[in-house]
Amino acid sequence: MVCINCPMSCHLKVTLEDGQVKAVSGNTCPRGETYAIKELTNPTRMLTSTVNIKGAIHNGLPVITSGDIPKDKIFDVMKEITAAEVCAPVKINDVIIKDVCGLGVDIIASRSMEKVND
Numbered sequence: 001m002v003c004i005n006c007p008m009s010c011h012l013k014v015t016l017e018d019g020q021v022k023a024v025s026g027n028t029c030p031r032g033e034t035y036a037i038k039e040l041t042n043p044t045r046m047l048t049s050t051v052n053i054k055g056a057i058h059n060g061l062p063v064i065t066s067g068d069i070p071k072d073k074i075f076d077v078m079k080e081i082t083a084a085e086v087c088a089p090v091k092i093n094d095v096i097i098k099d100v101c102g103l104g105v106d107i108i109a110s111r112s113m114e115k116v117n118d
């Protein structure tokens with residue numbers, strides 16, 4: 001696998017024994033080993049997207065998860081994000097969806113958007 005933690009993109013080789021990680025090689029720094037183990041046992045991702053917004057200069061408000069979510073929950077989270085709609089004004093870091101899918105992570109605004117006059 002390729003480590004995605006920095007632009008070096010180290011090619012990692014993971015040796016398994018009885019389904020357990022026995023060794024990781026090819027990593028230039030310790031983050032590569034941590035990444036490989038996590039990716040094989042509990043893969044997670046930060047998720048960025050947009051939420052529909054009314055009354056603002058744009059139709060889409062950029063949002064991001066407040067923390068990592070399990071990779072296999074990305075589709076469920078995207079369904080909630082797609083169904084959501086907010087009204088301007090919105091401030092950066094406002095919570096748009098609290099505890100999305102019960103994962104203990106919020107969807108938050110990654111920029112502010114003022115209300116525009118009709």
Ligand code: SF4
Nearest residue numbers: 003005006010029032
């Ligand atoms: S192993 Fe370290 S140096 Fe290599 S890509 Fe990952 S974070 Fe970057």
